[in-house]
Amino acid sequence: SSPPPPPPPPSLPNLLCPSMHGYYWMFELSPHWSQLEDDEAKDRFDVDVSVTNPEKVGDGMNAYMAYKVSTRTSLTMFRCKTFSVRRRFSDFLGLYEKLSVKQSLHGCIIPLPPEKSVVGMTKVKVGTDDPSSVEFVERRRAALERYLQRIVSHPSLLQDPDVREFLERDDLPRAVNTQTLSGAGFLKMINKASDAVNKMTLKMNESDTWFDDKFQEVESEEQQLRKLHAVVDSLVTHRKELCGNTAVFAKSMAMLGNSEDNTALSRALSQLAEVEDKMEQLHQEQAASDFFIFAELLADYVRLLGAVRGCFDQRMRAWQRWQEAQSTLQKKREAEAKLLWANKPEKLQQAKEEITEWESKVTQYERDFDRIGMMVRKEVLRFEVLFVSMHSELCFCFKFQLIKFWEAFLPEAKAIS
Amino acid sequence: MTSIDESNKEKFRSVSVDLNNDASLLIDIPDALCERDKVKFTVHTKTTLSAFQKPEFSVPRQHEDFIWLHDTLVETEDYAGLIIPPAPPKPDFESPREKMHKLGEGEATMTKEEYTKMKQELEAEYLAVFKKTVQVHEVFLQRLSSHPNLSKDRNFQIFLEYDQDLSVRRKNVKEMFGGFFKIVAKSADEVLISGTKEVDEFFEQEKTFLLDYYSKIKDSTIKAEKMTRSHKNIADDYIHISATLNSLSVDDSTKVEGRVASDQELKLTELLRYYMRDIQAAKDLLYRRARALADYENSNKALDKARLKSKDIPQAEEHQQQCLQKFDKLSDSGKKELTIFKGRRVVAFRKNLVEMAELEIKHAKLLDFYELFKNELQK
Numbered sequence: 089s090s091p092p093p094p095p096p097p098p099s100l101p102n103l104l105c106p107s108m109h110g111y112y113w114m115f116e117l118s119p120h121w122s123q124l125e126d127d128e129a130k131d132r133f134d135v136d137v138s139v140t141n142p143e144k145v146g147d148g149m150n151a152y153m154a155y156k157v158s159t160r161t162s163l164t165m166f167r168c169k170t171f172s173v174r175r176r177f178s179d180f181l182g183l184y185e186k187l188s189v190k191q192s193l194h195g196c197i198i199p200l201p202p203e204k205s206v207v208g209m210t211k212v213k214v215g216t217d218d219p220s221s222v223e224f225v226e227r228r229r230a231a232l233e234r235y236l237q238r239i240v241s242h243p244s245l246l247q248d249p250d251v252r253e254f255l256e257r258d259d260l261p262r263a264v265n266t267q268t269l270s271g272a273g274f275l276k277m278i279n280k281a282s283d284a285v286n287k288m289t290l291k292m293n294e295s296d297t298w299f300d301d302k303f304q305e306v307e308s309e310e311q312q313l314r315k316l317h318a319v320v321d322s323l324v325t326h327r328k329e330l331c332g333n334t335a336v337f338a339k340s341m342a343m344l345g346n347s348e349d350n351t352a353l354s355r356a357l358s359q360l361a362e363v364e365d366k367m368e369q370l371h372q373e374q375a376a377s378d379f380f381i382f383a384e385l386l387a388d389y390v391r392l393l394g395a396v397r398g399c400f401d402q403r404m405r406a407w408q409r410w411q412e413a414q415s416t417l418q419k420k421r422e423a424e425a426k427l428l429w430a431n432k433p434e435k436l437q438q439a440k441e442e443i444t445e446w447e448s449k450v451t452q453y454e455r456d457f458d459r460i461g462m463m464v465r466k467e468v469l470r471f472e473v474l475f476v477s478m479h480s481e482l483c484f485c486f487k488f489q490l491i492k493f494w495e496a497f498l499p500e501a502k503a504i505s
Numbered sequence: 506m507t508s509i510d511e512s513n514k515e516k517f518r519s520v521s522v523d524l525n526n527d528a529s530l531l532i533d534i535p536d537a538l539c540e541r542d543k544v545k546f547t548v549h550t551k552t553t554l555s556a557f558q559k560p561e562f563s564v565p566r567q568h569e570d571f572i573w574l575h576d577t578l579v580e581t582e583d584y585a586g587l588i589i590p591p592a593p594p595k596p597d598f599e600s601p602r603e604k605m606h607k608l609g610e611g612e613a614t615m616t617k618e619e620y621t622k623m624k625q626e627l628e629a630e631y632l633a634v635f636k637k638t639v640q641v642h643e644v645f646l647q648r649l650s651s652h653p654n655l656s657k658d659r660n661f662q663i664f665l666e667y668d669q670d671l672s673v674r675r676k677n678v679k680e681m682f683g684g685f686f687k688i689v690a691k692s693a694d695e696v697l698i699s700g701t702k703e704v705d706e707f708f709e710q711e712k713t714f715l716l717d718y719y720s721k722i723k724d725s726t727i728k729a730e731k732m733t734r735s736h737k738n739i740a741d742d743y744i745h746i747s748a749t750l751n752s753l754s755v756d757d758s759t760k761v762e763g764r765v766a767s768d769q770e771l772k773l774t775e776l777l778r779y780y781m782r783d784i785q786a787a788k789d790l791l792y793r794r795a796r797a798l799a800d801y802e803n804s805n806k807a808l809d810k811a812r813l814k815s816k817d818i819p820q821a822e823e824h825q826q827q828c829l830q831k832f833d834k835l836s837d838s839g840k841k842e843l844t845i846f847k848g849r850r851v852v853a854f855r856k857n858l859v860e861m862a863e864l865e866i867k868h869a870k871l872l873d874f875y876e877l878f879k880n881e882l883q884k
Contacts, residue, residue, distance in 0.1 A: 316749045323742040330735035337728040344721045349714055350851045356858055 134162040135240045137255070139233035142225050145176075152176050155229060157236065159255045165247075166256060173258060180232055182263025186250045187239075202231035299400070299461070302468050306396055313393070331368050338364035399464045406460045410453035417446040529553045530650045532665065534643040539635055544568060544596045546642055550665045556657075557666060566664070568595055570671045571642055574664045578655065585793045585831075586838030587655065588846055590648035591782035596638040601630040619748030626744060637775065644779075705836065711843050712791055719784045726781050729774040776857045780850060787846055794835040801828040 141156040158172035184201045239245050240255075254260065338361045345357030424439040529552060536547040549563045575592035578584055605627050612620055646665075649655045664671070804825040811821035 312749055312752060316746065319742055319745040319749060323739065323746065326735060326738040326742055330732065330739060333728065333732040333735050337725070337732050340721070340725040340728045344718075344725050347714070347718045347721045350847075353851050353854055356855065360858065 135246065136160040137233070137236045137240050139229055139236060142229050152178075153225060153228070155232060157255065163246075166252065171256060173256065173260070175254070175260065177228070177232075178263050179254070179260055180235065182260075183239075183250060183254045185263065187245065187248065190248070201235050202228060299403070299464065303400055306393060306400070306468075310393055310397075334364055334368040338362075338368060396468060399460075399468075403457070403460045403464050406453065406457040410450065410457045413446060413450045413453050417443065417450050420446050527651060530656060532643070532646045532650050534639050534646075537635070537639045542596075542598065544635070544638060546639065548646065548665060556662060562666065562668075564665065564668055566671070568593070568638075568642070570664065571645060573671065574649075574660060575645070577660045578649075578658060579789075581658075584655065584658075585797070586790070586835040586842070587652070588783075588786050588790050588842045589655075590645055590652075591779075591786045593638070593641040593645045594782075596634070598631065598634055601627055601634060604630070616748055616752050618751060619745060622744045622748055623741070626741065641779070707840055708791070708794070708836070715784060715788050715791060719781070719788060722777060722781045722784060726774070726777040729777050733774050772857060772860065776854065780853070783846070783850070787843060790839055790842060794832070794839050797828070797832040797835050801825070801832045804828040 136159070138158050139155050140158065142153050143155075145152055145154045154174045154176050156172050157175050158170070159166070160170045162169065180201050239251060245251055341357055341364060342361035345354050345361055348354035348357055420439065420443045424436065424443060427436045427439050531551040533549055534546050535549050538545045544567070546566050546568075547563050548566050549561075550557070551561045553560065571593055575589065578589050605624075608620070608623050608627060615623070649658075649661055655661065804821070804827075808818075808821040808825045811818050
């Protein structure tokens with residue numbers, strides 16, 4: 089891939105103009121995010137994945153976008169050093185499905201795939217080449233790329249046969265029953281992912297309080313996130329109720345208008361009924377867009393948190409490995425001492441070799457641990473930077489929702505008077 | 506303990522129009538105290554009429570006093586041909602009180618800011634209920650004072666003037682009438698509908714119209730109330746969301762405001778509710794007239810029977826005459842009342858709808874401001 093451009097300074101991201109449905113309130117996190125992830129990919133293993141060349145396949149409602157997934161690697165477990173395949177969105181979802189079943193096996197958080205978007209895709213299928221659908225495809229492409237990059241940066245996941253199959257195999261069997269990853273299902277999945285993390289707790293003698301403190305912060309942020317999710321759920325329910333009630337009310341007002349014997353008043357009441365009816369439609373749209381906007385932002389937030397927790401997780405494992413190596417080394421030394429006593433020269437030689445081996449392992453694992461510790465620090469600091477901008481985006485989005493809520497009444501006011 | 510001021514009252518003075526214009530008798534409720542459940546209204550009167558002892562005076566009154574006044578008026582024979590203004594409903598603080606209770610229970614689970622915000626919302630709700638009840642009681646009195654007949658009622662004057670506690674009088678009245686009228690009220694609609702033959706086309710039309718309109722407006726009121734409740738729920742949700750977002754923020758610059766006003770819906774609901782009660786009062790008038798008609802028809806039958814038996818004819822004739830007179834009197838005044846009522850209702854509705862639209866336009870102006878704010882951020 090081409091050398092990455094220098095990262096822009098963290099500041100309030102550009103606000104894109106919302107499309108008619110407001111689905112594209114995805115603020116420009118990606119320059120920061122993908123830039124940072126590029127760095128990470130180089131930090132870790134020799135696998136570089138990119139998603140490019142979106143192409144529409146087929147026509148009408150059965151059409152879909154196919155992306156080129158290219159891999160460049162020096163690892164021997166792959167057949168070639170560079171290769172590429174074509175994949176469609178449901179394939180990515182299918183990969184997630186397969187991996188999430190094996191979550192406990194990998195002992196790490198499975199990165200979440202991007203969300204399905206019915207409206208976005210419909211526009212693409214229908215073939216409008218307007219800027220918003222081009223934008224949509226580009227966002228999706230970027231999100232899919234980030235998703236794959238996160239997967240391959242996990243040493244454990246990289247080993248997974250499903251992942252390799254996804255990257256390498258020319259004709260992948262079509263994924264069926266991919267969970268509808270939009271709407272309530274998506275947020276449920278987010279919660280599941282968080283729960284999985286909570287179950288993985290390793291006790292560690294934390295010498296460095298910095299890590300402990302940061303972990304606490306991340307955990308408390310996660311709690312707030314859940315709360316936010318619950319309230320957003322409640323908001324959506326109440327909006328639906330409001331829709332229903334407004335519709336029913338509008339009908340009732342229309343009936344009242346019919347009963348009214350004063351003609352001018354009757355007309356006014358009927359108009360009011362119409363207005364209320366329109367408001368109901370607006371409320372419905374608002375309910376849908378409320379949900380999607382927030383869900384997308386929350387989802388990104390969760391992905392961020394997930395990445396950070398994943399790091400903490402990795403650090404714990406590295407520590408564990410180091411500790412285990414140390415205790416193994418200790419045992420080997422004890423064994424050697426015993427052999428010295430027993431005076432068995434051949435076994436002694438072997439024991440000395442094992443000790444040397446384990447000594448180097450201990451050193452290496454300690455270095456790994458330190459290295460990962462530094463990575464965690466970097467990750468957390470990145471997170472904090474992104475979080476500030478992310479949070480202000482959430483707030484702004486929320487403010488905008490309030491405005492739209494009021495906006496709904498504007499044209500109707502003119503209608504009545 | 507809460508009280509209100511003049512400027513706030515203006516906002517709520519909407520359901521009726523053209524009241525309290527006659528300088529000979531001006532009534533208002535400038536002040537009210539809320540202690541737990543009981544609301545104490547200060548009824549203030551300014552008058553040029555000689556029937557009163559002083560030109561200006563104030564008395565404290567409770568809700569029960571208003572009910573007493575209403576009931577005595579309803580039970581007065583002389584006013585059978587009039588539409589008695591509907592009694593103000595009892596002050597209902599149940600909903601905000603329940604919410605306050607829930608809030609207290611859930612205090613531990615929310616942040617200080619969230620709790621404060623919710624508390625503020627609830628206090629605003631309390632205040633709104635309070636203002637509404639003051640207004641509705643005030644309108645009741647003003648309807649009476651602007652009615653040519655009712656304003657002269659002796660009990661009304663006592664209500665306005667008597668500077669002692671009215672509870673003694675209230676007890677007496679209850680014993681005397683025993684709520685007789687209330688018991689019969691339930692079957693009133695049946696009498697009207699199953700109906701006496703209606704000779705007068707005006708009343709036939711009115712009857713049909715009012716019965717139909719009443720059921721429709723009742724329906725609309727219930728649905729409007731449901732809608733308002735949904736709106737409130739959403740407003741509460743917004744408060745929770747903004748509080749949660751704020752608790753995540755690193756500094757104060759990213760605070761959000763979670764308030765969503767829905768004045769226009771409140772107004773509409775109030776209007777519907779008020780006219781629902783008013784139409785019930787008009788229906789009551791029709792009912793009384795229908796009863797009078799039934800009495801008249803019965804007296805006719807009794808007269809025929811008496812003539813047949815040749816017994817007690819003079820009494821029967823006299824009774825029949827009385828019934829006829831009563832019926833005619835009710836029909837005359839009833840016609841006048843209903844015509845005035847119709848006009849008043851149309852005017853009030855129109856005024857209300859206009860005010861609603863103006864309120865929404867005001868909101869829209871606020872939206873322009875937000876638009877500018879948004880553009881600034883995008884630069």
